[in-house]
Structures are given as C-alpha cells and as structure tokens.
Amino acid sequence: xxxxxxxxxxxxxxxxxxxxxxxxxxxxxxxxxxxxxxxxxxxxxxxxxxxxxxxxxxxxxxxxxxxxxxxxxxxxxxxxxxxxxxxxxxxxxxxxxxxxxxxxxxxxxxxxxxxxxxxxxxxxxxxxxxxxxxxxxxxxxxxxxxxxxxxxxxxxxxxxxxxxxxxxxxxxxxxxxxxxxxxxxxxxxxxxxxxxxxxxxxxxxxxxxxxxxxxxxxxxxxxxxxxxxxxxxxxxxxxxxxxxxxxxxxxxxxxxxxxxxxxxxxxxxxxxxxxxxxxxxxxxxxxxxxxxxxxxxxxxxxxxxxxxxxxxxxxxxxxxxxxxxxxxxxxxxxxxxxxxxxxxxxxxxxxxxxxxxxxxxxxxxxxxxxxxxxxxxxxxxxxxxxxxxxxxxxx
Numbered sequence: 001x002x003x004x005x006x007x008x009x010x011x012x013x014x015x016x017x018x019x020x021x022x023x024x025x026x027x028x029x030x031x032x033x034x035x036x037x038x039x040x041x042x043x044x045x046x047x048x049x050x051x052x053x054x055x056x057x058x059x060x061x062x063x064x065x066x067x068x069x070x071x072x073x074x075x076x077x078x079x080x081x082x083x084x085x086x087x088x089x090x091x092x093x094x095x096x097x098x099x100x101x102x103x104x105x106x107x108x109x110x111x112x113x114x115x116x117x118x119x120x121x122x123x124x125x126x127x128x129x130x131x132x133x134x135x136x137x138x139x140x141x142x143x144x145x146x147x148x149x150x151x152x153x154x155x156x157x158x159x160x161x162x163x164x165x166x167x168x169x170x171x172x173x174x175x176x177x178x179x180x181x182x183x184x185x186x187x188x189x190x191x192x193x194x195x196x197x198x199x200x201x202x203x204x205x206x207x208x209x210x211x212x213x214x215x216x217x218x219x220x221x222x223x224x225x226x227x228x229x230x231x232x233x234x235x236x237x238x239x240x241x242x243x244x245x246x247x248x249x250x251x252x253x254x255x256x257x258x259x260x261x262x263x264x265x266x267x268x269x270x271x272x273x274x275x276x277x278x279x280x281x282x283x284x285x286x287x288x289x290x291x292x293x294x295x296x297x298x299x300x301x302x303x304x305x306x307x308x309x310x311x312x313x314x315x316x317x318x319x320x321x322x323x324x325x326x327x328x329x330x331x332x333x334x335x336x337x338x339x340x341x342x343x344x345x346x347x348x349x350x351x352x353x354x355x356x357x358x359x360x361x362x363x364x365x366x367x368x369x370x371x372x373x374x375x376x377x378x379x380x381x382x383x384x385x386x387x388x389x390x391x392x393x394x395x
Contacts, residue, residue: 028052069122070103072138076189077182079196080234086174088283090276091269092230094185098178101169105179106145109165110152114144146186153180188228195221195228196235203236206245211252218249218267233270244307247274251314259320271315271322278307278329285333289340294355297340301355304333 029052074081077094086095107115118141125133152158163176185192198217203210214236222229237246250270254262262268281304288297308330317323337355 068126069119069134069138070099072122072126072134073103073118073141074099075135075138076142076193077185079192079238080185080231082234084280086172086178088276088279089174089178089181090230090273091181092232092234092273094178094181095174098170098172098175098182101166101172101175102179102182104169105162105165109168110148111144114141142186146183149179149183153183184227185231188225188231191221191225191228192231192235195232199236199239201239202241203239203245204241206240206242206248211248215249215252215267222266229267230269230273233267233273237273244274244277244310246270247310247314257314257316259315259317259322262315263320263322271311274307274311275322275325275329278304278326278333281307282329282333282336285336289336298355301333301337304330 077099080092080094081096081099082089082093083097084093084095086098089095089098107119118137122134122137122141125137149162152162162179163173166175166179167173195217199214200210203214206214218229218232218236221232233246233249236249237243240246247270249267250262250265251257253267254265262271281300285297285300285304288294288300308326311317311322311326315322317326341355
C-alpha cells in the first residue's frame with residue numbers, strides 16, 4: 001500500500017474515532033498500547049495512537065489518569081511500573097497499561113461515590129498547588145480501595161466479579177494479576193520505600209562493596225517480607241547503569257557457577273528477570289526494525305548479545321531450564337535479525353547490513369567458546385577413531 005493511501009486510511013479511522021464517546025476512546029487507546037507492547041503489528045496503529053494521545057493530552061485527561069488525582073493515587077507504584085504489556089510483566093513489575101482499567105474499575109464500578117468525592121477534592125487542592133495535602137488524600141483513598149478489593153478477593157465469587165469487571169475495560173486477563181500485585185505492593189509500601197531510600201540513586205557497577213550492600217539490604221527485607229523481594233529487585237534494576245548486572249545478585253551468594261547451585265540461592269529470581277530483559281529488547285528490536293531505525297536496532301542487538309554473554313559466562317547453564325529459555329529467546333532474536341538482513345536484494349550480495357557487523361557479537365563467552373571447541377574436538381577424535389577402526393589392516 002502506498003504512503004498516500006495509508007495516510008488516507010488513517011485519516012478515515014481517526015474521523016471515525018471522533019464519533020465515539022471519550023471513555024470508549026480512552027479504553028481503545030489503552031488496548032492499542034497493550035497490543036503494541038506485545039509486539040503486535042496493527043495496521044495504521046501509529047497515527048491512531050498519536051492522535052488519541054494528543055487528544056487526551058490537550059484536554060488534560062490522559063487515558064489512564066482521569067485528571068491529576070489518579071496520578072497521585074498511583075504514584076507509590078512508580079518504582080515498579082514498566083512500559084510492558086501486562087502479559088510480559090514479571091512478579092516484580094506492574095504494567096503501566098494496567099492502570100487505566102484498574103482506575104476505571106475502581107471509579108466506575110466499585111467505589112463510584114467515594115471516587116467522585118476524592119477526584120473533586122483532590123482536583124481542588126492540586127489546582128491550589130497543595131501537593132502535600134493531595135498526597136494525604138490519595139493515601140486515604142488508597143486505604144479504602146485496598147480494604148474494598150481485599151474484601152472482594154477474599155472469596156471466589158468476589159474475585160470472579162473483580163476479574164469480570166476488569167474485562168469491561170481490557171481484553172488482557174493479565175491485568176487481574178497486576179491488580180493483585182498492586183495490592184501487595186501497597187500493603188508493604190513502607191518497607192519498600194525504606195529499602196529504596198537506603199539504595200544509592202545510581203549504581204555504576206554492581207560488584208564489591210556495592211554488591212555487598214545491596215545483598216545486605218535485600219536479605220534484611222527478605223527476613224521481614226519475603227514477598228517483597230521481586231519488587232525490590234525491580235527497584236534495584238532501575239538504579240543500575242547496566243541493568244543486566246542484576247545477575248550478580250543471584251550468582252554472588254552461590255558457592256559455584258552451576259545452575260543448580262544458583263537456582264537454590266536466595267535471590268535466584270534475578271536470573272529470570274535478566275532473561276526477561278532479552279525478551280523486552282526483542283520487542284524493542286521489532287519496533288525499531290518496523291520503523292526503519294537501523295542504528296537503534298544495532299544498539300539493541302549489541303545489548304542483547306552482551307546480556308547473553310553475561311548469562312553464559314556467569315552461570316554454567318548446560319542442561320538447565322534457564323539454558324532452554326535463553327536458547328529460545330536468542331532464536332527469536334536471531335530470526336528477527338535474519339529477516340531484516342534478507343531484505344538486501346540477492347543481486348547485491350556485496351552489501352553488508354548494519355546488523356551483520358562482526359563487532360556486534362563477540363560470538364560467545366570465552367568459557368562457551370572453549371566448551372564448543374572441546375565438543376568439536378571430541379567429534380573429530382571420535383570420527384578419527386571410527387575411521388581407524390574401519391581401515392583395513394596395514395601390511
């Protein structure tokens with residue numbers, strides 16, 4: 001389809017959207033952004049998302065914030081909010097896209113009158129720049145919401161009602177789990193805030209004294225609230241200059257590099273969180289390739305290879321579930337790279353794609369190379385022995 005025809009189609013769709021109620025448009029935007037974060041290629045979605053975002057920005061009503069009061073309500077979650085689809089958010093993350101349906105559920109179904117009072121009062125104090133009072137109002141409303149939701153989730157019937165209520169605003173079943181994570185986070189908010197306050201604002205390298213300090217803080221938190229650990233690891237990852245160094249939190253306490261030993265360490269979940277980083281970068285890579293950003297794509301690929309090398313170097317992965325997961329992730333990343341490289345016409349084989357640079361990937365870690373060499377060497381030796389056995393006797 002030509003660019004002019006695409007633009008014309010997008011204009012027609014935008015005109016159609018203008019006929020829908022604002023509430024419907026907000027829900028549509030939230031859903032399109034969720035699918036976008038999942039890597040779904042929706043035709044004409046870019047201009048539609050841009051138009052809807054501009055509309056709500058211009059009216060002062062972001063699609064997951066009914067004015068500023070909701071921003072104050074969700075503000076405590078900021079350290080663990082991620083721009084990923086709810087389906088991709090791990091146990092220490094809450095998808096930012098889940099806030100829209102959760103807010104709608106609370107304000108339109110569960111606590112309609114209380115929410116209306118909170119929004120009206122908070123809007124007044126926010127417009128008067130009384131931020132401290134606005135935060136107090138948000139905390140008071142949070143407590144009411146937490147009590148209400150915990151009461152409902154305490155029974156199978158109530159939980160089913162909450163789940164069904166959310167489906168009125170999103171097709172993502174994973175938003176229900178994000179709501180549960182939100183409640184857990186708010187329940188341990190003070191402990192997590194104390195943990196975050198004790199961390200350096202930026203961690204250049206997670207090694208030596210800095211690693212010891214983080215491990216000490218995590219151990220102290222784990223002794224109080226074991227369910228706080230995934231959230232704490234997300235907070236740490238956001239402070240790291242190199243996020244995949246989160247791996248050190250899992251490997252540091254282990255007695256050796258074997259996957260079994262590390263899996264039994266107190267913070268083994270950090271390995272899965274680093275693997276999640278590859279999955280996230282794969283989606284960013286697809287987005288960069290679809291939008292013709294080869295330089296950014298090259299940067300992402302280089303980051304993926306560095307994470308892979310760290311995992312293979314720091315852990316003896318062979319035979320582990322982590323090895324299988326890493327291999328699967330690298331297969332889909334490589335498929336995206338190969339598909340992009342294949343766009344170079346076959347009669348231009350002398351051209352080199354930006355993603356083919358040998359400097360992008362140092363192949364594998366040294367230990368992985370050595371292991372591969374031994375494997376290949378053993379294959380050669382086995383072949384020679386087999387050939388020698390079949391040789392006729394010398395005369």
